[in-house]
Amino acid sequence: MTTSFEPLDLAGVTLSNRIVMSPMTRSRAYGPGQAPTEATAVYYAQRASAGLIVSEGIQPSVVGQGYPNTPGLHSPEQVEAWRRVTDAVHEKDGVIFAQLMHTGRIGHPSLLPDGLIPVAPSPVAAKSQVFTAEGLQDCVTPKELTPAEIEQTIADFVAAARNAVAAGFDGVEIHGANGYLIQQFLSDNVNVRTDEWGGTTQGRIRFGVEVARAVAEAIGAHRVGFRISPGNPYNDIVESDLPTRYGELLTALSPLGLAYLHLMEGPDRELTLQLRKQWQGTFILNPFTHPAPTGPESLRLVEDGTTDAVSFGALFLANPDLPLRLQQDGPFNTPDAATFYGGDERGYTDYPTLS
Template sequence: MTTAFDPITIGRHTLPNRIVMAPMTRSRAADGRPTELTATYYAQRASAGLIITEGIQPSVIGQGYPSTPGLHDPEQVAAWRAVTDAVHERGGRIFAQLMHTGRVGHPDNYADDLTPVGPSSVRADAQIFTPGGLQQMVQPEPLTHEEILTTIDDFVSAARHAIEAGFDGVELHGANGYLLHQFLSTNANQRGDQWGGSRENRARLIVDLSSAVAEAIGADRTAVRLSPGNGMNDIAEDDAEGTYLYVTEALDRLGLAYLHVLETGLPQLTKQLRAAWSGAFMLNPSTPGSSTGPDQLRLIEDGSADLLSFGALFLANPDLPARLAAGGPFNAPDMTKAYGGGDEGYTDYPTLQHTS
C-alpha cells in the first residue's frame, strides 16, 4: 500500500514524501521582494515533499494584494535566489506559484496609477484589503487581444525568472477567482471573441499559457492549480463539469509535472478529473469546518490522490511531515497574524523537538 510517506517522482524531481506545503499568501514582501525572514520561513518547512510558494505576480498589473512578491525584475530574482538557496541547503524542493489576480485588486494596491484588468469589464462583488482598509473592488479594464498575448508573455518571462532564481519549477494559479479562473468562468468572462463564450474559448488562455510556459522551461517543471466550482471572489461557473473535464484533458496532453486540484464547490468532480489525468495528481481536499489533517492521509492510501497539499496546518507546523508520522501533536495557527507583520505567526512556531 502506498502511503503519504513514500517517495514519488514528479517531472524531473523525486520527492521523499507526498506531503506538500500548499501556496499561502502571507503579505510580508518588501517592495515586491521576499526578505531574509521569507527565506527562514520556507527553509523551516523544507521537510515537505514539495513547497509551493505564496502567489507571486508575473507583472506589475498582476498584483492584487498589498506586500505580495513578484518575479518580474532582476532585484526580485536575486531576492528569491536567497530563498531557494536556503530551502535547498535544508534538502528541500520548491516551486514558485505564479499568480495574476486579474480583476481582484484595487488601484490603492499599486505603486503607480493603474486599474486592475480582467477578461471583461465586470466588477467582482467583493471587498479587498488595501492600505486604507477593506474596500469594494473596482470595475476592471477588459484585456484586449494583444494584452492577453502580452499576459502570456509575462507568465513565460516570470517562469524563466523562477528557474534563474533557483526554483525547481512553477505552478500556474488557475484557481480562487484570479485571472486564469476568471477566463474560465461564465460571469467574469463576457467576451464574444476567441477568448470567451464556449468552454473551448474560455479555456484557451489557461491551456495556451500552460503550453507556452512548458515550452519555455520544460513541461516537467510546469504545473497547474484548479478549483472547480469555487465561488471565491464572486466567480460563477455554469458549465463547471464540462469545462474542467475539457481543461484537464487538454492540459494532460502537455505532460505537466502535476495537476493540483483545490476541492471546494464540486468535490464530486474530483474522481472524474483524477481519471482524466494521467500524471501526478495533487489534491487539497474538501474538509468543511476544519483544515486538511491526518485523517486525509487515507486519500493517498486509497488512490484518490498521489500527493496531498496542506495549508493552515503547514503554516503552524514547520515540521509537519514528522508530526503527521507521529500522529501529532499539532500547533494551532494564529490566523490573526497570517498576513503582514514580522516573525510572530510566521517563523516562531515551534517544532516537535522544541515543544515542551
C-alpha cells in the same frame, strides 16, 4: 498500499514524501520592490521537509498584484531575493515551486503604480472587497484586456517562469484557481467576451491553456504544475457545467505533459474522481474539509488512491515539521489566524518544532 511517507517521482525529481505545502499568501514581502526578505528564507527553509513546497502566490507582472506586500518575479531585485530563499530550502534538501498568481480584477488601483487599474477578461467588477493600505475597499471595474494585451499577459507569465528558474526554483505552479485571472476567463459571470477568448467552453479555457503551453515551452513541461478549483465561488466567481468545462480543460492540458495537476477540491468528490481518472500525470489534492483545515485524516486519500499527494495549508503554516508530526500522529500547533497576513516574525517563523 502506498502511504504519504513514501517517495514520489515528480517528472524526474524525487520527492521525499507525498505531503505538499500548499501556497499561502502571507503579505510579508517587505523587501525593495515587493521582494522577499531574509525572514521569508527562514520561513520556507523551516518547512523544507515537505515533499514539495509550493510558494505563496507571486505576481508575474506589476498589474498582477492584488494585495499589499505580496512578492513578484518580474525584476532583477526580486529574482536575487528569491534566490536566497531557494538556496535556503535546497540547503535543507527541499523542493520548491513558485506559484505564479495574476489576480486579474481582484485588486485596487491604490496598490498599483502609474495610474494602472486591475485587468480582467471583461469590465465586470467583483462584488467583493480587497485589503489596501487604507483598509478594505470595494473592487473597481477592471479594464478589459484586448487580444494584444492577453498575448502580453501570457508573455508576462513566461518571463516570470524564466525568472523563477533563474532564481533557483525547481519549477512553477500556474495559479488557475481561487477566482484570479485564469479562473476569471473560465467563469460565466466575469468572462462575457464573444471573441475567441470567451463565449464557448473552448474560448473560456483558451487563456489558461495558452499560458500553460507557453510556460512549458519556455522552461520545460517537467517544471510546470497547474492549480484549479472547479466551482469555487471565492472572489465572486460563477461557473456552470463543471464536469464539461474542467473535463475540456484537462483534455487540452494533458498533452502538454505537465509535472502535476493541483486540485483545490470543492464538496463534489465525484468531480474529483472524474478529474483524477482523466489526468494521466501526478495528481495533488487539497481536499475539501471545510470548515476545518486539512488534517491527518486526509492521508488516507493517498492510501486509497484518490490522489498521489495531499497538500496542507494552515496546518503546515503552524507546524514547520508537519511531515514528522503527521507520521507520529501529532501533537499539532494551532494556527493563529490573526497573524496570517502581514506582521513580523510572530506567527511566521516562531512556531515551535517537536525538537
